[in-house]
Amino acid sequence: MKNEAETTAFHLHLLSKIMNMEAYPFTKLIIECDITEQEYNELIRLLDYLDEQFKRQTEEGLLDFSSLLIHFAGMLHEKLELHQTIFALKEEGYYPSLMNAFLAIIEHIKD
Template sequence: MRVYDEDDYLSKLKFQHRLLLKMIDRNSFPFYSLALEKDLSEGEVEQVLMLCQELQKEYEEQCELGFVHHTPLLVHFVGMLPEKLPIAETLQALKAQNLYIDLIDVLQRAEKRVEED
């Protein structure tokens, strides 16, 4: 039976993680690449995707009701996004990975309006 030094094992895993990050095609999976880069847990990634799913439903309901401004969706997104993730970069990565495209377009436009004010 081989005994592992926990620190050596963890160090090796971190190194392998960095190598894998260099190997993946960031253009194919930009959100997942960002999640790896920012060291998100599985729960944090699921949280972001569930948040987008929830906001997508809200967005569709707002459209049916005739809403034109969706800044409250951006506020909700920003408030629930894990702190490790930069807002603009996360939105760009989600869109580039073709996740929740309509919602992300709306959130990006709302973010631009907020920045301009």
């Protein structure tokens, strides 16, 4: 079983060299941080939930989405860094409105 896992890892490493991984920063991050399929699925479920909350809150006229960012930060897997994950998600086109809101909050905090 160990040889099979090592072979798969080697093949993925070779594939990552021939693909333009810079065009897929979120996928690259998932691979580099050794996120498992279960951890990935949990992250996508979290993002789906937060995106639905964001849409609902937007429809209600709310303008401050800090609570969603805090929720995301608190639930994000420890293998992933918050800012890097948000930037990678945005760059790859995942949850664009939500990621734009998160980035706006982050930029506002910096100022």
